[in-house]
Amino acid sequence: MNKLMKYSLEKFGLALLLLLTICSVRLSAQNTTIKGTITDAKQKAPMPFVNVFIPGTAIGTSTDMNGKFTLEFTGRYDSIHVASLGYKTFKVKINIGTEQTVNVRLESTSRMLGEVIVKGAKTARYRNKDNPAVELIRLVLDHRDSNRIEGLDYAQYNQYEKLQFALSSASDRERPNRLLRKYKFIMDNRDTTKVEGKSLLPIYLEENIADVYYRRNPEKKKTFVRGDKKVSFDESYIDNAGMSQYLNHIYQDFDIYDNNLMLFTNQFLSPISNAGPTFYKYFITDTLYTEDSTKLIELSFVPRNQTDLLLQGKLFITADGHYAVQRADMTGNKHTNLNWIRSFRIMQEFEKMPNGRYRTSKRTLMADMGMFTSGKGGIYGERTVSLRDFVANKPMPDDFYKGNPIVKADSADKTTDSFWVHYRHDTLTTAESKVYANIDSLQHTRSFRRTMDIATLLLAGYKGFGPIEVGPVNTFYSFNPVEGFRLRLGGRTTPKFNKSIYLESYGAYGFKDKKWKYYFGGTYSFTHRSIWEFPVRSLSANYQHDMQIPGQQLQFIQEDNFLLSFKRGNNDKWLYNDIYNVNYLHELVNHTSFKFGFKYWAQSPAGSLAYIKGQPVGGFPDSIQRVKTSEFSLEFRWAPHEQFYQGKQFRVPIPNKYPIFLLRGTAGVKGVFGSQYNYQNVTLNIYKMFYLSPIGYSEVVFEGGYTFGKVPFPLLSIHHANQTYAYQLESYNLMNFLEFVSDHYVSLNIDHHFNGFIFNKIPLLKRLKLREVAAGKILYGGLRDENRPENDPTLFKFPVDKNGILSTYTLGKKPYIEGSVGIANIFRLIRVDLVKRFTYLDHPDISSWGIRTRVRLDF
Known part of the structure; x- marks a missing residue:
């Protein structure tokens, strides 16, 4: 299962990335380099950790300890912004496609305190000892549990999630590539207001509204999904549930108070972690008041080594004795070794509760992705999680938390537009609101369906013909020492045939051994849903007459995959098999599953393999031509907190920190259908x-x-x-x-x-x-x-x-x-x-x- 998990997840991720890249917008942009120094207009001192950025994008940097910065980008942007909390934001006009120097003096705002900014001298060596910034982060760590929702005995709130992806280009003046040019109704939906200097073409949107209930001891969470809406593609080309799971896996939720943040399948050490002072440098760079006169300390942080998987940015910490984070604004470092991610920004906002403590009110993750790092055309992704209607320490009865931790209302997938207008925490942009209807219309165009047919064949290896698919293409031809040249043709049914019934078959022929091989199998779903839709209750039966290498039951690829035909050393010991399998699978909502099975296996040695008993009979070895076994099996699997990508013909657990246990027992019974041995495993x-x-x-x-x-x-x-x-x-x-x-x-x-x-x-x-x-x-x-x-x-x-x-x-x-x-x-x-x-x-x-x-x- 773990082989299957890694192989399929990688294959799907690559396919999805390539599929989205096929539709990306072509750019003809110019490289621009901006250098300069930022100083305080009054004190004439250089300012470290000032944000220099292109607003509305993930393009930006921060000044170093000497107030210097360098910003390189590709795109048609004519200005940059210089901003630091407590100072007026400064807008600088620039010349596109040139290298220029810009020096800026920032003026403080009226809310700025006249306190001394603590920062190291130019030649001073950074130390944790006697460092007030490090002492402050240790105080935040000491109060961490009391300043998060998990520190409450009970909590309940309404949660809204929005996940969106858009094809991005430098501006709306750029010409789309040939693939998109013919879909005018799609191209007219480009958004040039959401991200300044970018033209975004929404292609995917997913929204979820739910009521969440949390209990600390024993820890339980119950989620009632009231509405679930997402862009839906034709199941012949894309598995919608699987794509949603994978995209949510890439854009996982995060919490700055966790020791580690899982971002884009990589784990970043949080600046608020026990190991934070070992890997980060902290600086108190400002103090200020909010509009309600709450005193905040601005704590800037940077990695000690900029190439590690670490973050940089600012934390705004309350100075009221609670030492709570009021806001976090962080980015990745351009030197970090990330694939496909050009730049990203994460923000977490907190809201003050009646008891004076803070709880999360909003989390946002934005990223600019692409095949190349030049900034030409790509994919913009954003995930927002908003919490409101928060109620603290209102207990619910124990029975309330029993059963499935996620309960989805029957009407969740059938919500009306008025429902979303009323319950949505944020208003959609005009372009976002049209994406549902536009993608639906796009799929009915003949040219788009033809393009998706080709993409599905290349990426998934199957060609659809209504209720059936033929493939996979990588098994059509292979070779081995026993069969020689081998041809195979197979197919399977799709949900269009029947959601409760899944059928699969293939036939193959070896030109050296001159023998036919074949397989027939079927599965019935007792839930009357897809046989892969969790939780599964299904009965499957199959028969296989084929060859295999002894002991090599490769679960994640076909044995006759063309690429596996190339092997080192001798590979002439094979088996001819006749295998009958019957299995019943029953999954529970707590991700425990049971599988009962029966297998009849008749195997015959092939190639140079021979079954010879040690005792000669009549002076000749006793050669056995066929071994028959009948075995019953029971399998127990437990995968706590499991998440998975669910495809049309497989389900793949998404890796997380929780273990997966698999216990299997088999018993061979002599005499059943001619079985020759008694054994247990x-x-x-x-x-x-x-x-x-x-x-x-x-x-x-x-x-x-x-x-x-x-x-x-x-x-x-x-x-x-x-x-x-x-x-x-x-x-x-x-x-x-x-x-x-x-x-x-x-x-x-x-x-x-x-x-x-x-x-x-x-x-x-x-x-x-x-x-x-x-x-x-x-x-x-x-x-x-x-x-x-x-x-x-x-x-x-x-x-x-x-x-x-x-x-x-x-x-x-x-x-x-x-x-x-x-x-x-x-x-x-x-x-x-x-x-x-x-x-x-x-x-x-x-x-x-x-x-x-x-x-x-x-x-």
Whole structure:
């Protein structure tokens, strides 16, 4: 499941980004560079941490300790703004496409206090000790729990969320590309008022209104969704629910009081975190009063190392003894190693409660995204979360929090325009209000549908024909040593056929073994919704007559994927299979699921693989042509706080900090449909992602298994090996197929992504935005004496190679160990690992070193 999770999420993310980029607007812009110094008009002193920006955009910078700044951008902007809290905003006219110097003197406002600004001298070394700014942030940390909603025993409020995306260009005077030029009704909806200097063409809008109830002890949250509205695309091309989940995954909600902020799938260390003083520099840059005479301290902060995944900006902290954040305004650093994100800005606003404390009233995340960093055409995204009608410490009965934590009203998807006018916290712009109808009209145009047909075929690998789809195209042709040249054609039904019934089939033919292979399968949904829509209650049955490599049940890709045809070393041990499967899946709203199953499996060795018993009969080895088993299975899965991207034919959990537990038990029963063996197997798999901001994150997989009973080696645990040139997370990349078998084992895989923590400090590598990765895999296992073929002649002998040398082994006292170091983010997509095998180097035909690659979309 974890392989499926990573592969599918990466594939969907890449497809979505490319799909949106297809529709981006072409620009012909010029590079402009502005340099200068900002000083206080009265004191004539340079001013650090002053914002220099183009209003309404994410383009901006801040002055350094000497008041100097440099701002580079591409676009037709004719002015910049210079602003600092307590000073009058200064507008500067500039010349487009030139390099110029601008020096500005800021005048203080009438609300400015005559207090001394504390800032370090030019040559003074920054220190945490005896630093009033650091002492202030420590006071904020001490009062953190009491200044957030989670610090209350009970809380309830009305929450409005808005997520929007728009194609952006430098101005409305730029000509659209050929794809969009024919859709005049879409192009007429461009918005030039929302973001100054930008022409935005809305393409996606999602709104949600809900009542939220929170209890601290025991912690529970109940959300009642009253309205849910989003742009809807034709399901033949785009899975709307999946796209919504993925976009919300990229634009996750945040809270400045959390130790870490998840932004664009990367974790940024919050300036209000226990480790903040270690990684940030803090400066008291101003003191001021609000309109209600509340005294605020302006605390500016910057990263100690600008290349780390850290933020910079300002916090406005109350000086009333509560040390609460009244407002936060933060941006990323242009030197941070981020993909696709040119610039971003996050803001969090707080509202004073009757008890004098503050609670969140609004959170906003804005970002300018694009394939390239030049600023030419791209995607503007914005997520806003607004809270109002706040009620503190009003208890609700315990039964109130039971059941599904999110309850959606039956009428939530059928709300009227008058409903949104009344309950929406913010008024939509004219362009935003038209996006629902415009996208609906766009999908009915013949040229757009033709374009989407081509995009779906290229990105998803399927071609739709009404209620069915044909594909995937990457399996149409493949090859292997047993079948030789292999052709395959398959298809599946879509929700247009029937939402409750899903059918899938394929046929294949090998030109070397001259045999047909085929598959038929179907699933019925008892919820009368899509078989992938949570929570699922479904019954599935399928039959497969095909080939596979022993022990290589690759869950996230087809075995006959063309790219997997290229393998290193010998790859001539295969199986012919006849497999019947019946499974019942039942999911609960707390993300616990149960699966009951029955599997009949008849397997026959193919290629150089042979099943030979150790005891000769009549002077000749006893060769077994077919092994039959019938097994019953029970699977328990628990994924607390799980979120997932839900596609049309799969569902992919979105990684978060919570673990995923999978416990599976199987029992083979002799005599059922000719089954030849009695055995039992128990497997436990635990997946956990550890975020170690700012040094990246680790994906950790622990697995253990035990097989009870006496069985031949094909029914033991055949450890996942990889003889392809693709890097696989949960396979052993330098282990040969069928090299190791066990009846008991434990394994630990760790894959760590440093996110450029090291490379960002090396000038050349920093410009290339390369990222370092490291992995380690260890496998302990063994075989009980009763399952060793040398101890029991009725068991199958372990396979040998063409020279008669043993090619399958059991693990001894030492574990199998391999590790790798690699470079990721090559061309923003490719990862290359140098893999080293450390143990069992005396086995024949193994590789002790290897280079493996992987394609992965990261932000």
